Amino acid sequence: MISCREFRDQFQPQSQDANLLEHVRTCDACLDFAAHVDPDIMFRAIGGSEMVPPGGVDAFVDDVMRQVRVRSAANVVNIQPRWSWRRMSAAAAIVAGVTVGTTMYVMTGFNPSHDVLKPVATAHVAMVQKNLTTKPVVETYESENATIVEVPGESTGAQIVMIVDDSLPSDL
Amino acid sequence: MKRRILLALAALAIMTGTAYADAADAGKALSVRTFQFKFKEADKAAAVIKALVSSEGSMAIQPSSNSLVVTDHADNLKAIANALSQYDAPARNVRLSVRLIGASRVDPSAVTATAEGLKDIAAELSMLRFNAFEKLGDSEVQGKEGEPGMIDLGTGYRAEFKFGEYDPASDTIKLNDFRLEKLQNDQLTPLYKASLNLKLGRTVIVGAQKPQGQRALMIVVIAKRS
Numbered sequence: 001m002i003s004c005r006e007f008r009d010q011f012q013p014q015s016q017d018a019n020l021l022e023h024v025r026t027c028d029a030c031l032d033f034a035a036h037v038d039p040d041i042m043f044r045a046i047g048g049s050e051m052v053p054p055g056g057v058d059a060f061v062d063d064v065m066r067q068v069r070v071r072s073a074a075n076v077v078n079i080q081p082r083w084s085w086r087r088m089s090a091a092a093a094i095v096a097g098v099t100v101g102t103t104m105y106v107m108t109g110f111n112p113s114h115d116v117l118k119p120v121a122t123a124h125v126a127m128v129q130k131n132l133t134t135k136p137v138v139e140t141y142e143s144e145n146a147t148i149v150e151v152p153g154e155s156t157g158a159q160i161v162m163i164v165d166d167s168l169p170s171d172l
Numbered sequence: 173m174k175r176r177i178l179l180a181l182a183a184l185a186i187m188t189g190t191a192y193a194d195a196a197d198a199g200k201a202l203s204v205r206t207f208q209f210k211f212k213e214a215d216k217a218a219a220v221i222k223a224l225v226s227s228e229g230s231m232a233i234q235p236s237s238n239s240l241v242v243t244d245h246a247d248n249l250k251a252i253a254n255a256l257s258q259y260d261a262p263a264r265n266v267r268l269s270v271r272l273i274g275a276s277r278v279d280p281s282a283v284t285a286t287a288e289g290l291k292d293i294a295a296e297l298s299m300l301r302f303n304a305f306e307k308l309g310d311s312e313v314q315g316k317e318g319e320p321g322m323i324d325l326g327t328g329y330r331a332e333f334k335f336g337e338y339d340p341a342s343d344t345i346k347l348n349d350f351r352l353e354k355l356q357n358d359q360l361t362p363l364y365k366a367s368l369n370l371k372l373g374r375t376v377i378v379g380a381q382k383p384q385g386q387r388a389l390m391i392v393v394i395a396k397r398s
Contacts, residue, residue, distance in 0.1 A: 135342045135369040137376055142365040147383075151299065158296045158375035158392075168363060168382050169354075172274075172389040 004030050013038040021045045022055060137161045202228065203246050205253065208239040209260045212337070220259050220339055221252050258340035263317040266335060266345050267398035268370075271310040272325045273390040275302035275379065293392060296377060302388060314398055317345075328355040331391070336367075344369045345395050352380075352391070363389070370395040 002010075007023045007030050015021075015038070024031045024045045034041040138148050138161055146165035209217055214233045217240055225231060229244030242252055273290065280303065286294045289307050297305055309325035315335045323331040330353050336346025347368040353360040363380065370376055372395050381388035 135339070135344055137369055137378065138366050139346070139369055140367040146364075158293050158377055159371075160296055160299065160377045161379065162300075162388075163364065163366075163378065163380040164383050165364065165380065166383055168380055168385075169361065170382060170385070172354075172363065172380065172382075172385075172387050 001026070008033060011037065015041075016044065018055060138163065141165075143167050201246070202243050203249055204241065204243045205249050206234075206239050206241050207253070207256050207260075208237060209256075211262050212260050214238050214240045216337065217256055217259055220341060221255055223341060224248065224252050224255060255340050259338075263319075264338050264345075265314060265316055265398040266338075266372075267312060267314045267396050268321070268323070269310070269312050269394045269396070270323050270325070270331070271392040272308040272327070272329055273297075273392060274306040274308050275300065275381075275388040275390055276304045276306075277302050277386050278304045293375060293377065296375075300379070300388075305390075321347075329353070329389075330355070330360065333368075339369075342369070342371070344371045346370075352389075368393075372396060 002019050002023050004023075004027060007020055007027070010017065011020055011030075011034055021041075021044060024034050024041060031042065031045075137150060137159060141148060141163065143165050145167065146163055149162045149164070151160040151162070207214075207217070214235065218231055218233055221231070221240075221242070225242065226244055226248050229242065229248060231240055231242045233240055240256075242249065244252065271289065275297070283303050286297075287305055287307050289310065290297065290305055309327040309329065311323050311325055313321050313323050315321045317335050317337050320332070320334050322333075325331070331350060332353070333350040334348040336348045338345050347370065349365065350368050351365045352363045354363055355361075366378075368376075368378065370393060375392060375394050377390055377392050379388045379390040
């Protein structure tokens, strides 16, 4: 595009020069200058009587569409709110999950005897009770000097208990 | 719509937390329950459930009403109630099958095959230091909890005892004052006296010997409900 000095040197009333008309469309100062010399300059600059924009229709259309795209892109960016409902819903779901998980952790303490793991807990308790309530075969024996040995055997087999007592008669 | 979903999620989180808090409190809280006995004495029942009461639990006997007040966790109280319901029952019939065995240490060349009537316990007998076993006699006796019992083994040996109480927690019947005696010169000589706990359905072998003795006397007994 020509400079303002070149425009003012070359401009003549009723001029149809495309370079001059292009310049006057983008420079307000030269448009004001040219309007004093030729009041119709503005009409001719935007297409004038032949309704063909300077530089051709394609260039004009490209220029217009470029402006439209720039403004559309600006609008798309501006209409995005910072916090959308979708984001807030996702955040709420995460908070709910963390709350439930934390509550379970604190209340249960990963204790396997809690109701959450009830079948396992029942088996565990039953086994402990069985061990706790096992009784010795010989609970009392009258002689204090005796040694009593219980041989731990399998629960299904016979259990052996030996009483070694010096006070027993030799001819048992 | 989205706002409703958000509110529903928040309410769900609060309700879930409250529910778990209630459940946890219920599991940790202590409860009190009174058990009154119809057939058994409360002080003996206390001994039966002693092993079942947790470290945080406690119990108090009320002799005037023959009852037991137990404080414990709800889960534990269920187990205690179950044990006491089995315990507070009319006197049970028990049957004892008894065999008497003489065991000795002999020269290995003189060892014979396992005697008839002892093959079911041959594996257990092989664990002992003796290598010759002789069945001296056998007998069966039936009785109720609290009744006296007597076993005559027919070869000069006799056992007297008293049927004790059945313990549901260990599934055992107690034989109180079990006295084994031997007839010598028309007189009964006491050999030993003990109290025995016999698990129902399980074979128990009770042997007696002197230290470094070459002979032992063994009683093989099985207690069963009858």
